Amino acid sequence: MSTTDTTQEIQTVERTHVVVLGAGYAGAMAANRLRQNPDVDVTVVNPQPFFVQRIRLHQFVARTGEPQTGFDDVLGDGIDVVVDTATRIDAEARRVHLASGKHLDYDYLIYAIGSRHQLPDIPGASDHALSASDWTAAQRLRERLDALDAGAPVVVVGGGLTGVEIAGELAGRGFAVTLAGGGAVAPSVGERGYRATLRQLGRLGVDVLEDARVTAVEASRVTIETDGRERTLPSPATVFATGFTAPELAADSGLTTDGVGRLRTDVTLMSVDDDRIVGAGDATVAAGTSLRMSCQAAEPLGAQAADAVLARIAGDAPKPVDQAFVAQCTSIGRHAATLQFTRRDDSPARAVVTGRVAALAKEVVCRGTVWNIRREAAHPGAFSWLRGPEVTAEREPVLQ
Ligand SMILES: Cc1cc2nc3c(=O)[nH]c(=O)nc-3n(C[C@H](O)[C@H](O)[C@H](O)COP(=O)(O)OP(=O)(O)OC[C@H]3O[C@@H](n4cnc5c(N)ncnc54)[C@H](O)[C@@H]3O)c2cc1C
Structure with missing residues (x-):
């Protein structure tokens, strides 16, 4: 008063x-x-x-x-x-x-x-899973990556947009990245956006194992299940991008x-x-x-x-x-991205921009x-945004 x-x-x-x-x-x-x-x-x-x-x-x-x-x-x-x-x-x-x-x-x-990061219920995850999901976790991950040799293997777990961005960025930095998709890579974009995303990850040398599910994590390796078989991959830094909580x-x-x-x-x-x-x-x-x-x-x-x-x-x-939503824009290293325009409800529309132009758009x-x-x-009150779709009681919340 x-x-x-x-x-x-x-x-x-x-x-x-x-x-x-x-x-x-x-x-x-x-x-x-x-x-x-x-x-x-x-x-x-x-x-x-x-x-x-x-x-x-x-x-x-x-x-x-x-x-x-x-x-x-x-x-x-x-x-x-x-x-x-x-x-x-x-x-x-x-x-x-x-x-x-x-x-x-x-x-x-x-x-x-x-x-922040949603820790999956996988043996070893609570001790060895790293993530870039929030400031504290990102500092820990950066320290670990800084201690690795150039070209060291890194497994990124989770094929959503955050996993794709991390995989692309680390591959661009020179790590030998495997992306364990857990069943899908970039599932929220349309077919053209999906193909472009895989192509761009491939150009950076990311080994995309779309169906691979991680079943155990240790300090310097992970066990994945793919095509019904278990395999072990070296990974002195395993980065989880398996959703937010x-x-x-x-x-x-x-x-x-x-x-x-x-x-x-x-x-x-x-x-x-x-x-x-x-x-x-x-x-x-x-x-x-x-x-x-x-x-x-x-x-x-x-x-x-x-x-x-x-x-x-x-x-x-x-x-x-x-x-409403406008687009999903995913960087893939510093020189490429997938810009998937969306309908207001975030479902993919036809328009997709890829490559360098999309990377520029992402920076913007x-x-x-x-x-x-x-x-x-x-100028308090100046911010405006795209409206709609109409809110209805039946719609269920979705996560990234
Ligand atoms: C690598 C990465 C890439 C991403 N890329 C995209 C993208 O391209 N496009 C997109 O739309 N989204 C993206 N996201 C998601 C996006 O960052 C989040 O959805 C967004 O930050 C949410 O905004 P927020 O304000 O709700 O929370 P935040 O930005 O997380 O801010 C929350 C703040 O609250 C603080 N806080 C936490 N706990 C407390 C507490 N107890 N008391 C006080 N303060 C607290 C935190 O420290 C933080 O500063 C990305 C996320 C990551 C990790």
């Missing part, structure tokens, strides 16, 4: 404190957008003292790109940053407890803590989550348990939506989470989530994601 003394009257302005957990694509976008209302105080909590551009983590581990951007570059003036980790949300008290032992009280909470914070705080730990919200991104908690990004699943975990979805979700909070503060009804996309946040910092 603050008091403003004007010549004519004494005016009392209610201030609202919004705490944003996580300063990734969703959280940073939300924090900046909240500044449309000058009577809102925004505090962002994030474990790293900088913004991590997660979509460049495969470049970080291969030393071909830089994922860090200073908060002074992407967050608007007046936003408080607390470098810490939320450990528990006390919804009743409207309080967040932090790893440092401190706590923050809030009027509204935006839950945007992202996702959400952190336990929501579940540990007694909030309702889905099977992979995402905070369940209604169609306006409000937690189904508490009307002061609003979700955004990978860590959240809104009723009736089927949004792939992606920065493509996270930024519009962050903007809509902020809009929902601002509407509630203004006494208005928040709008249902309304956003990567820069664009940070540019969007920076622009929102300079």
